[in-house]
Amino acid sequence: MHISTVKPINKIESQLKGRDLLTLLDYTSEEIDYLLQKALQLKVDTKAGKLPPILQGKTLGMIFEKHSTRTRISFEVGMIQLGGHAMFMNAKDLQIGRGESVYDTGNVLSGYLDAVMIRANSHEMVKELAKHSSIPVINGLTDMFHPCQALADLLTIIEVKGELVGKKLAYVGDGNNVAHSLVIGAAHMGMHVAVATPVGFEFDPILFEKAQKIAAANGGSVMQTNDPVEAVKDSDVVYTDVWTSMGQEEEAAVRLEAFKGFQINDELVSNAKNDYMFLHCLPAHREEEVATSVIDGPNSYVFQQAENRLHAQKAVLATLL
Numbered sequence: 001m002h003i004s005t006v007k008p009i010n011k012i013e014s015q016l017k018g019r020d021l022l023t024l025l026d027y028t029s030e031e032i033d034y035l036l037q038k039a040l041q042l043k044v045d046t047k048a049g050k051l052p053p054i055l056q057g058k059t060l061g062m063i064f065e066k067h068s069t070r071t072r073i074s075f076e077v078g079m080i081q082l083g084g085h086a087m088f089m090n091a092k093d094l095q096i097g098r099g100e101s102v103y104d105t106g107n108v109l110s111g112y113l114d115a116v117m118i119r120a121n122s123h124e125m126v127k128e129l130a131k132h133s134s135i136p137v138i139n140g141l142t143d144m145f146h147p148c149q150a151l152a153d154l155l156t157i158i159e160v161k162g163e164l165v166g167k168k169l170a171y172v173g174d175g176n177n178v179a180h181s182l183v184i185g186a187a188h189m190g191m192h193v194a195v196a197t198p199v200g201f202e203f204d205p206i207l208f209e210k211a212q213k214i215a216a217a218n219g220g221s222v223m224q225t226n227d228p229v230e231a232v233k234d235s236d237v238v239y240t241d242v243w244t245s246m247g248q249e250e251e252a253a254v255r256l257e258a259f260k261g262f263q264i265n266d267e268l269v270s271n272a273k274n275d276y277m278f279l280h281c282l283p284a285h286r287e288e289e290v291a292t293s294v295i296d297g298p299n300s301y302v303f304q305q306a307e308n309r310l311h312a313q314k315a316v317l318a319t320l321l
Helices: 010-016 029-047 070-081 102-112 123-131 147-161 177-188 205-217 228-232 249-258 302-320
Strands: 059-064 085-090 115-119 137-141 168-172 192-196 221-225 237-240 277-280
Touching: 010 029, 010 302, 029 147, 029 177, 029 302, 059 070, 059 102, 070 085, 070 115, 070 137, 070 302, 102 123, 115 123, 123 137, 137 147, 137 302, 147 177, 147 237, 147 277, 147 302, 168 177, 168 228, 177 192, 177 205, 177 221, 192 205, 192 228, 205 221, 277 302
Parallel strands: 059 085, 059 115, 115 137, 168 192, 168 237, 192 221, 237 277
Antiparallel strands: none
């Protein structure tokens, strides 16, 4: 589907209001398309200085169990730009960090806040928090999913390539939370996705099957391989993430050995289309998962991608709250 300018979609707006955003599996292709259109328009309005304070009087609580640069700053700035307020809360400083139940926490926060964004270790805990909250809960990252990152990724591809449907996306690296959300989002948008991981680090098989079904319904496809060259061949977009994520530091040496041959470098991207775009969710380890010549080269859009976290999340906030 081609995405251009935002058109009022009252039915979709109404069905999204008050919803949680835990995973893009919970959203229809049309709903994701709407959020992307909304993000495009909000970015235009922001650059033009015409962004209305549509969340004036609203407060977003932000709970962090993990370190953050992009997630914290983009959500906080996004709320400010929309006229609202964001409150940073380190999980260790909350009673939930001392054993208060998720049930109690969800009910209490629902009386104070208009929404919660949480960056957490356990996706199951975030699901439980949403279950016991009467306000929207937004996943800022868990061990299984990173939906806000995927929306920013898709927004960046639209800006550079003009559309998503039919474009080939190659993801090379660890079949992690970023990969899960990226592939599911791309499948919803009718892209052709190739995932290349080392043996033992593959995409979650249940999620992979779901992504394949979603892609088929939208004219796209999803395939998996252990050969980076096969994945990258003729791709429009090449994407990678760190080989060792937060919480996996003890596995670093094993992972460095397992991921040899999966670096995004000049030799590998020579198999992609000449006008391919390189994406990385950041932070990046130059000369580890990606060569400096690629991430700092003319085909890299990582900083545009990072900025788009702000605009994609504003679309989520403006729609759900």
